[in-house]
Amino acid sequence: MPQMQPQEAAAGGRAGAGAGAGEGEASAPGPPTSDIYAGISTIPISAALIGSGVDANELVGDVIDQPKTNKKLVYLFYCDETEELARRIAAETDSVELRSIKWGTFADGFPNLFVPNAHGIRGEHVAFLASFSSPAVIFEQLSIIYALPRMFVSSFTLVLPFFPTGTLERMEDEGDIATAFTLARILSNIPCSRGGPSSLVIFDIHALQERFYFGDNVLPCFESGIPLLKHRLLQLPDSNNVTIAFPDEGAWKRFYKQLQHFPMVICTKVRDGNKRIVQLKEGDPTGRHVVIVDDLVQSGGTLIECQVSQLHSVNDLNHGK
Numbered sequence: 001m002p003q004m005q006p007q008e009a010a011a012g013g014r015a016g017a018g019a020g021a022g023e024g025e026a027s028a029p030g031p032p033t034s035d036i037y038a039g040i041s042t043i044p045i046s047a048a049l050i051g052s053g054v055d056a057n058e059l060v061g062d063v064i065d066q067p068k069t070n071k072k073l074v075y076l077f078y079c080d081e082t083e084e085l086a087r088r089i090a091a092e093t094d095s096v097e098l099r100s101i102k103w104g105t106f107a108d109g110f111p112n113l114f115v116p117n118a119h120g121i122r123g124e125h126v127a128f129l130a131s132f133s134s135p136a137v138i139f140e141q142l143s144i145i146y147a148l149p150r151m152f153v154s155s156f157t158l159v160l161p162f163f164p165t166g167t168l169e170r171m172e173d174e175g176d177i178a179t180a181f182t183l184a185r186i187l188s189n190i191p192c193s194r195g196g197p198s199s200l201v202i203f204d205i206h207a208l209q210e211r212f213y214f215g216d217n218v219l220p221c222f223e224s225g226i227p228l229l230k231h232r233l234l235q236l237p238d239s240n241n242v243t244i245a246f247p248d249e250g251a252w253k254r255f256y257k258q259l260q261h262f263p264m265v266i267c268t269k270v271r272d273g274n275k276r277i278v279q280l281k282e283g284d285p286t287g288r289h290v291v292i293v294d295d296l297v298q299s300g301g302t303l304i305e306c307q308v309s310q311l312h313s314v315n316d317l318n319h320g321k
Contacts, residue, residue: 037085037131037161042092044225045085045159048201049074049127050095074125074157075099077115077148079141081131082161089129101144111140118151123194127157132164132183142186149193156193159201163210180206181213188215206295207254226258226293233262233291243288247278247306254295265290267306278305 050072076096078086080103090096099121104112126148132138149156165179190198200220205211214220233242245265246252252266265283269276292306 037082040085040161041225041228042085042089044203044223044228045129045161045201046089046093046096048159048221048223049076049089049157050093072125073097074127075121076127076129077101077144078129079103079131079137079144081133081137082129085161086129103140111143113140113143113147115144115147115151121148122152123154125155125157126151126153126193127159129159129161132160132162145187145190149191149198153193153195155195155199156190157199157201158187158190160187161203163202163205180210184210184213185215188218190218192217204295224258226255229291229293230259230261236289238289241287241289243283243285243290245283245285245290245292245306247292247294249281251293251295255293259293262291263288276305 072095074096075098076086076090077099079101086098090098100116102114102116104114106112128141128145128148130141130145132141145158163180163183165183187200190200192198197217197219200214200218201223202220203223203225205222208222211220211222233239236242243263243265244259245267246256247267248269249266252264256264263283265285266281267278268281269278271277294306
């Protein structure tokens with residue numbers, strides 16, 4: 001799934017407990033939160049959690065069915081921002097059971113955290129669905145991420161739908177700080193579980209070479225939502241009239257091999273004074289259903305500019321320019 005950075009964190013603080021299915025634990029409702037991951041499909045995450053080997057090209061419907069033999073049950077924890085996504089995941093498979101965390105704060109603003117019924121997850125497969133949408137929420141989630149594997153669990157998996165520092169993976173000038181490497185080093189220090197190194201599942205990271213930023217203490221697994229997108233597009237009644245548009249060559253290099261079934265349009269970014277303009281470089285979108293695929297979306301400005309460039313191209317062709 002080409003990544004979209006969540007634009008808003010959950011409203012309010014984290015005093016009080018989040019709602020969840022703590023075994024025998026009653027928890028007071030926490031502050032209302034917005035489902036910032038509402039547009040994300042649960043299928044790739046479910047498949048990654050239960051290790052079902054499901055391929056998006058073989059999906060039927062929207063539910064992951066785990067084979068009855070050797071069934072794996074995963075206890076899934078979540079933060080405020082991923083609660084609704086976690087509930088949708090659990091609703092689609094009986095191989096995932098939700099567990100809650102009490103998210104609170106002390107008077108000085110530092111987190112006051114508690115995992116209810118911690119002894120109940122000993123020897124079990126445990127996962128945490130994280131959201132690093134802003135620096136303000138990373139520390140409290142890291143505290144949980146570092147604690148869960150040490151609770152004598154059988155295995156620990158961190159699912160991070162969005163790797164926020166993905167575009168800062170290299171240095172262009174002396175003095176640049178590659179914060180993608182910094183975050184990778186922090187995650188590389190997640191403790192091992194009873195069963196071995198922790199697993200780290202990230203979806204559509206900006207550059208595949210970022211896998212080499214992680215140390216040997218974790219097992220990074222880079223997943224993608226592109227097969228699911230391709231599957232959905234091929235199901236359309238007029239799928240033969242779909243064209244994939246890439247806003248720049250970076251996005252094309254990242255995903256073109258997975259979308260070769262479709263005609264493609266490639267745009268490029270050029271400077272016009274202080275402005276950056278997206279212009280059509282290759283391909284013809286005239287009369288086509290255009291699906292824009294980018295490798296990272298933050299404000300959405302590039303997508304809008306790409307859409308405008310497609311319209312200008314069609315208008316120019318219609319006017320014989």
